[in-house]
Amino acid sequence: MNQAIPVLDLIDRKIVAVLMEDATTPIAQIADRVGLSQTPCWKRIQKLEAAGVIERRVAIANGALLGFGLTVFVGIEAPDHSTEWRDTFTRAVDRLPEVMEAWRMAGEIDYLLRVAVPDMAAYDRFYKTLTDSVAIKNLTSQFAMERMRHTTAYPVNTRDR
Template sequence: MPPLDLIDRKIVATLMADATTPIAQIADRVGLSQTPCWKRIQKLEANGVLTGRVALADPAMLGFGLTVFVGIEAPDHGTEWREAFARAIDALPEVMEAWRMAGDIDYLLRVAVPDMAAYDRFYRALTDAVAIKNVTSQFAMERLRHTTAYPVNTRDR
């Protein structure tokens, strides 16, 4: 896919900031009429640039007061273990993000739970589901910054 032009970047930036922005308002911001703007949004979705539209929620307001970053060291790197691990984390709704890493740990999970007791239950469920060489847990004390919007360049290059 060719790089996004300025209009597409502005559309994407607007939707990342607020996916409920009306088409008329987006079109006005990017200098298009509504129909061409809507067609561009549909094309961005079809090409996989826009992958979904969601509502963001405050985890604490939903009872998820503890965020834990969990480092996983795999006992081996074979296909069978990787598939078992993927199934295990898919079955644990507390896992908000999972990343395969390079460096000291093999996988990094962001886990949201109500409290330490809930994290202990999560830990036991994860380690019962799949063999793990080592688990390290880092407990977040304060979220200083959070965004889901990538810093898309919305200026002429």
Template sequence: MEALDLIDRKIVAELMRDATLPLAQIGEKVGLSQTPCWKRIQRLQESGVLTARVAMADPAKLGFGLTIFVGIEAPDHGADWRAAFTRAVASLPEIMEVYRMAGEMDYLLRIAVPDMTAFDTLYKRLTDAVPIRNVTSHFAMERMKFTTAYPVDTRSR
């Protein structure tokens, strides 16, 4: 897809702030009528800029009061191990995010569980599913900032 113009960036920014906004309100905020706004949103979805529209929830109110960031050091970097690791993390819904990293750790996971017992169970399931050289866990004490909205530039250039 070509670079996003100012109106596309404004649409994306509005949807990241609140995906429940009515089309007319989004159009009003970005300076378009409903039909051109809807067409742009469709194009942004088809091109993969917009990947989903979801509701955000408070993890603690859903019973997921413990967030852990886990660093994984792989025993090897072959295709077979990577495929097994990918299957293992995909099978564990408590693992919310997985990143392949550069630097000291090979993978970084964000995990949400109810408590330490649940984390221990997940840890055993993961390490039983695939060999891991080293695991380093960091327990979040407080979520001070959280957003899923990227800081899209909505200023005219």
């Protein structure tokens, strides 16, 4: 079920942009940057959270410095498209903390996973655990050599339309 997209005015979009850049920005600074006083700014942030526009505020960690030096993009082709298989696959993926992202795709692959592991041996263990947990028609692993760009901030329009 698709969630209705809330209508955001310029101030809402500016607030979201500031928080996507740095969620630890003090409310006084956010208010100043968007041209509001603190209380109305805080109320808007609460409304954006209640509407689901702001899902959560997190710290973005450096995976390599935490010991996760290998990023693998795993393409999965399902043996069938039944509800039973999808549910089994979802449960298997949910039990694997190495899976940073999981996407159901259109095109040649059915699912795409972004997996973070320390090294090839850890990926091999991940691979065996996944393939022992659920039937897979085909699995393709692509190993990232260099992250050239990464952002979690959407390019929201912070200008009058």
